[in-house]
Amino acid sequence: MKLAQNVKVRQRVVATAVTYMRRVYTRRSMSEYDPRLVAPTCLYLASKAEESTVQARLLVFYIKKLSSDEKYRYEIKDILEMEMKILEALNYYLVVFHPYRTLSPLLQDAGMNDMSMTQLSWGLVNDTYKMDLILTHPPYLIALACIYIASVYREKDITTWFEELRVDMNVVKNISMEILDFYENKMIADERISTAFLKLALKP
Structure with a gap:
C-alpha cells in the first residue's frame, strides 16, 4: 500500500487497516x-486505534499526490464521513488480535528465534493479510502455521515442540497449505515456495 508507505505507519497499523x-x-x-x-x-481509523494517529490532512495530501484521477482525489470531509460509515459497519468494534503478538514468543519457545527464522516467519505473517485468514482462523494458529512453513523450509524438526503445544496439527497444516496455495495461485515465482510446497507435501 503506497499510501501507508508515504505516511510511514507501522506494519501493525497496516495489518489492522486491512482487517x-x-x-x-x-x-x-x-x-x-x-x-x-x-x-x-481504514488506514486513518487503524492509526487511531493503534495509537499511531495519522492526520486526515496528511492522508488527503498523499491521496491527491498518488492519484491521477480527479474523481478519486478525496477531501478530509470524505474521509471523516466514510469513517462514520465504517464504524457503523464494524458495529464500533475496533479490537484486532494479530498473529504478530504470539509469533515472537512462540519462536522463542520453539528455540527458533534467530534472525533468519524470525524474518521468514514474519514475512509469511505479513502475506497472510493478502488473504482472508484473519477472518477465518485464530491469530495464534496463523502464527503457528507460519512457523510450521518456516521450519519445514529451513529443515528444522520441531515436531516434539508442536506435540507439547497440544494443537490440532491438521488445522495448522491446512492453514499452511492455504498460505502456500495463495502463493501458487498468485503465480509468485519463488523457489522457496516451490521447495516448501514439495516438503510439506512429503510431510506425514
Missing part, C-alpha cells in the same frame, strides 16, 4: 462502499 477493510466487505458491498475511499479511511 477492518476485510470485515467491512463481509457486511457491505464494494458498489456501496468504494474501496478507493474505504482503504485510506
Whole structure:
C-alpha cells in the first residue's frame, strides 16, 4: 500500500487497516462502499486505534499526490464521513488480535528465534493479510502455521515442540497449505515456495 508507505505507519497499523477493510466487505458491498475511499479511511481509523494517529490532512495530501484521477482525489470531509460509515459497519468494534503478538514468543519457545527464522516467519505473517485468514482462523494458529512453513523450509524438526503445544496439527497444516496455495495461485515465482510446497507435501 503506497499510501501507508508515504505516511510511514507501522506494519501493525497496516495489518489492522486491512482487517477492518476485510470485515467491512463481509457486511457491505464494494458498489456501496468504494474501496478507493474505504482503504485510506481504514488506514486513518487503524492509526487511531493503534495509537499511531495519522492526520486526515496528511492522508488527503498523499491521496491527491498518488492519484491521477480527479474523481478519486478525496477531501478530509470524505474521509471523516466514510469513517462514520465504517464504524457503523464494524458495529464500533475496533479490537484486532494479530498473529504478530504470539509469533515472537512462540519462536522463542520453539528455540527458533534467530534472525533468519524470525524474518521468514514474519514475512509469511505479513502475506497472510493478502488473504482472508484473519477472518477465518485464530491469530495464534496463523502464527503457528507460519512457523510450521518456516521450519519445514529451513529443515528444522520441531515436531516434539508442536506435540507439547497440544494443537490440532491438521488445522495448522491446512492453514499452511492455504498460505502456500495463495502463493501458487498468485503465480509468485519463488523457489522457496516451490521447495516448501514439495516438503510439506512429503510431510506425514
